Amino acid sequence: MLIDRFAYGNRLRHTDPALKTAVSLAVLVLCLVLDTPAASLFALGWMSLLAVAVARVPVRVFAGILLGESTFLALATVGIAVTVSVAPPSAETLWRGHIGALWVFGTANGLSVAAHTVSRAIGATAAMNFLALTTPLVDLVALMRRLHVPDALIDITATVYRATFLLLDNFNQMYTAQQCRLGYISARRSMQSAALLGGNLFIKTFQKGKRLQLALDARGFEGTLRVLPAQYRPNPVLAVWGIIGVTAMLGIRILL
Amino acid sequence: MTFAFEFSNVQFRYDGLSDCALCGLTVAIPPGEKIAVLGRNGSGKSTFFLHCNGLLRPQYGEIRFGGKPLSYARADLRQLRRRVGIVFQNPDDQLFSASVGQDISFGPLNLGFSSAETEERVRQAAELCGVTHLLDRPTHALSGGEKARVAMAGVLAMEPSVLLADELLSAIDPWARLDIFDILQTLYDRGTTILLATHDLSVVRYWATYVIVLQKGKIAFSGTPAQLLQNSSVLEATELSKIWWNVDMTVEE
Numbered sequence: 053m054l055i056d057r058f059a060y061g062n063r064l065r066h067t068d069p070a071l072k073t074a075v076s077l078a079v080l081v082l083c084l085v086l087d088t089p090a091a092s093l094f095a096l097g098w099m100s101l102l103a104v105a106v107a108r109v110p111v112r113v114f115a116g117i118l119l120g121e122s123t124f125l126a127l128a129t130v131g132i133a134v135t136v137s138v139a140p141p142s143a144e145t146l147w148r149g150h151i152g153a154l155w156v157f158g159t160a161n162g163l164s165v166a167a168h169t170v171s172r173a174i175g176a177t178a179a180m181n182f183l184a185l186t187t188p189l190v191d192l193v194a195l196m197r198r199l200h201v202p203d204a205l206i207d208i209t210a211t212v213y214r215a216t217f218l219l220l221d222n223f224n225q226m227y228t229a230q231q232c233r234l235g236y237i238s239a240r241r242s243m244q245s246a247a248l249l250g251g252n253l254f255i256k257t258f259q260k261g262k263r264l265q266l267a268l269d270a271r272g273f274e275g276t277l278r279v280l281p282a283q284y285r286p287n288p289v290l291a292v293w294g295i296i297g298v299t300a301m302l303g304i305r306i307l308l
Numbered sequence: 309m310t311f312a313f314e315f316s317n318v319q320f321r322y323d324g325l326s327d328c329a330l331c332g333l334t335v336a337i338p339p340g341e342k343i344a345v346l347g348r349n350g351s352g353k354s355t356f357f358l359h360c361n362g363l364l365r366p367q368y369g370e371i372r373f374g375g376k377p378l379s380y381a382r383a384d385l386r387q388l389r390r391r392v393g394i395v396f397q398n399p400d401d402q403l404f405s406a407s408v409g410q411d412i413s414f415g416p417l418n419l420g421f422s423s424a425e426t427e428e429r430v431r432q433a434a435e436l437c438g439v440t441h442l443l444d445r446p447t448h449a450l451s452g453g454e455k456a457r458v459a460m461a462g463v464l465a466m467e468p469s470v471l472l473a474d475e476l477l478s479a480i481d482p483w484a485r486l487d488i489f490d491i492l493q494t495l496y497d498r499g500t501t502i503l504l505a506t507h508d509l510s511v512v513r514y515w516a517t518y519v520i521v522l523q524k525g526k527i528a529f530s531g532t533p534a535q536l537l538q539n540s541s542v543l544e545a546t547e548l549s550k551i552w553w554n555v556d557m558t559v560e561e
């Protein structure tokens with residue numbers, strides 16, 4: 053998986069995940085709480101800059117992922133900015149039109165709500181992307197353990213992560229095997245093949261889970277998946293960048 | 309001599325199956341040997357291994373480890389698993405952690421070692437298995453041969469006195485096999501008892517010091533490779549003669 057590759061290969065790999073999480077959570081929370089489009093857009097730029105310039109995640113990767121997410125966001129906000137109704141608009145509108153018997157229109161208020169929502173969401177998303185692209189899940193799990201998150205929750209997180217890869221592997225293998233035997237040659241065959249794949253994927257993954265349990269027991273598993281925590285280096289540079297970013301967002305809010 | 313393992317008339321049937329997987333298995337495993345475990349698919353090799361480590365319990369019969377009957381009490385099982393390690397057929401079934409180093413640390417931590425001791429064991433096991441440069445890597449981003457070596461390191465970090473390797477060689481290329489054999493040789497030199505389930509008869513001819521052959525959940529043969537090679541009736545009965553074509557049969561005494 054793409055995200056995972058960069059999480060393991062970036063320049064901030066050995067930075068304490070607590071710091072990375074703090075920076076990205078602070079920015080995320082400020083985006084949500086301040087609700088100032090300018091501050092959120094600044095957050096978008098700032099987090100992109102940190103990811104690209106400091107962590108050295110390739111611009112294309114960061115931009116590509118953000119673009120994908122923005123498409124979803126854009127679709128969602130169209131719903132907010134545009135009103136569709138059978139009755140003609142009662143308040144003042146910026147524009148109006150109709151499709152058949154339906155009125156379609158936008159109000160100044162709707163547009164402003166949409167702008168706020170988009171900028172908030174996109175700033176917060178950029179902050180999350182920064183964390184996802186610089187911090188492997190292993191590190192986040194270790195951090196959860198340091199913060200005394202209950203063991204059961206941690207084990208579930210770690211196992212789901214691992215299972216995702218097993219599931220994807222299984223899926224790829226079975227999909228390729230079906231393709232080789234022309235399983236997707238027509239729409240009809242595709243439907244049947246996909247159904248078979250779905251059913252078998254569940255069974256295979258279940259069996260795999262059972263074998264994993266045996267292997268864990270063989271190594272003396274007694275209820276918690278304990279492993280050594282990773283070693284991290286302090287990173288004052290990121291701390292300073294983080295503080296500058298947060299201050300700037302607050303400043304923008306006060307000035308505007 | 310105290311045997312590593314003694315199975316007497318062990319029977320086991322998986323839930324919902326009418327046929328037994330182990331059908332009165334009786335065998336004595338000598339300590340400190342390199343043992344090849346042969347047998348067709350379904351002959352019970354994996355089931356046999358799972359019994360050695362206490363993961364499955366015989367439904368009938370008895371198993372002794374180091375002369376004493378196996379006890380399935382929690383503390384005894386922990387002791388057993390510390391001394392008997394299994395490397396599974398498919399490393400993907402075994403690697404659960406996101407990073408290699410962390411995966412290797414799992415066993416020693418379960419045995420109650422401190423972080424410092426665990427780190428030392430991880431370091432040694434990684435070095436033995438040649439995976440030191442991979443410690444930081446995610447377990448899903450490894451080649452087949454690397455996965456096999458990491459899986460081994462995870463077991464060896466517990467420093468078992470008996471190592472069971474289940475068809476470890478089937479999924480990896482001949483060069484990766486050489487690495488595995490180097491590791492096994494080091495362990496053998498240290499006195500570890502090694503059982504290797506395999507379909508590769510050259511392993512019997514050139515590597516093993518002892519051989520057991522399973523057939524339909526029973527022992528069809530146990531003895532030295534030379535004894536097996538000279539015993540044409542066993543070779544016929546176990547159908548090993550059919551696949552022996554690529555191995556030099558001459559036995560030097």
Ligand SMILES: Nc1ncnc2c1ncn2[C@@H]1O[C@H](COP(=O)(O)OP(=O)(O)O)[C@@H](O)[C@H]1O
Nearest residue numbers: 322325329347348349350351352353354355356
């Ligand atoms: N988890 C399981 N559930 C049900 N049956 C099993 C299971 N594992 C193995 N068996 C059956 O037990 C018999 C012995 O299998 P196994 O010990 O895996 O043989 P081998 O490792 O020599 O191929 C086979 O008939 C197999 O189908």
Ligand SMILES: [Mg+2]
Nearest residue numbers: 353354397474
């Ligand atoms: Mg098997």
